[in-house]
Amino acid sequence: MNYHWNWQFFLQQTDDGLRYYEWILSGLGWTTLVSLGALALALIVGSVLGVMRTTERRALVLIGDSYVDLFRNIPLIVQLFLWFFVVPELLPEAIGLWVKQELPYVATAIVGLGLYTAARIAEQVKSGIQSLSRGQRNAGLALGFTEWQTYRYVRLPMAYRIVLPALTSEAMNVFKNSSVTYAVGMLELYFQYKQIIEKTSQVLEITLVVTLLYVTLAFTMNRLLGWVERRTRVPGLIAAGQGGH
Template sequence: MTAPVLYDVQGPRGRRRVLISSIVGALVLLLVLGLAARRLAANGQFDYDKYKPFFTEPQLYRRLQDGLENTLHAAVYAMVLAAVLGVLLAFGRLSRRRFIRLPVIAVIEFFRGVPLLLLIFALFLAWPRVVHTDLPALWALVLALTLYNGAVIAEIVRAGVQSIPKGQTEAAYAIGLSRGQTLRMVLLPQAVRVMLPALISQLVVLLKDTSLGFVIGYAELLRTGGQLVQVLRNPLQLYLAVALIYIVINSLLSALAGYVEGRQRRTSARAPVAPTQVETGMGVL
């Protein structure tokens, strides 16, 4: 069978046009970068004094390390809580009982629609006025990230579960599994492979959104970088360093996701088919 293609194979003339366009685009990009570098050099942004603190101030790295640790603490707490909340909300939305499904839909749509920054302010400023108990900046940030990302993850999980062929559900019902058991034991494990790329992308967004903690005084990485800028007076260099830290962390997270996805794919390919498995026209349980 011939494999389907998404586009027609280009001929010699088409390949030549693509090559010319690529060369022109690369030259334009190099020109823009050259003009930017020239402007930065004219403003003294390449002077040694701007980079000297990175070589002579060990306190700078300790402060950045403290900010990074605070960022990771908030991100890990929020990732775990958002994943649990997302799965619970997804199961509620997939419920056949209207008195469960409709309130869950309302909760998901509400927290997806409310800006994350507003949630952070509400938990940090309004919560103490309502319950007369102060909420630490860390947990105000974590709970806001959990509510927002949990609602988004719920939709990712729901879409992943609904993408599984109906034959899997029918086969699970045929061997006596309930609706809840089918979701937990059959559909969700298979949906994980489908939704893993979208789920990891959302976790990367969550990690970057921890930078919003600066508005409530949480000493995460971006706020720490801003405090250092006020002392060292080199904002371009320090914020570039902070951006590189975020890029490295997100790249590691994406690499981990790729490894897990590849491992799951290899495990599924090697898994033997047991003779007691229930087979249907659309899938195998």
């Protein structure tokens, strides 16, 4: 293969006065911001949905199940387009205009990616709650807790510990799925990757660097949640050697 390697191109100045390595660092920052924001939103919404789907109220179960079925069966990129192009048109004119002209792209990216991931986390939370014995719920009620207090103080803390390995995988997927947000204007890592290739044609160098950065982000989240898992493990519920993958 007659390919000319040139690692020094990262130091070359671009049309906007920055250097190519600064484009990469900027994209890395936006990728991290979108991923962490979406993960926080997904954990909140997913936990609420997981609880709703394990209650004895059929209306709440129906709402939770409908959300999961809908959001898990529409591709992420289509959902982002819906939030970016369609939803503003369905809102009152003044609000829709504000969303299209004033709302930062990062907000749309976080909402789209977060609500998509929430459907997957809801499945994990539901499974964790259902794996617990009914005796824990009954013990909480016997102590005078309300139904919702048993979730908050008894069932959810245990459920999170059980499904933490699965949540680790979802957290890693958020960083990888964030690459799709370039489609709605986010200048994240994948966007900068494509832009640099178009301007320099140094495909191999930039591909290796961006790949390494994505691996580093996902691996860092894996190790962080693995540490949390080891600190919060409940003997007898999670195997001693099990970790996040």
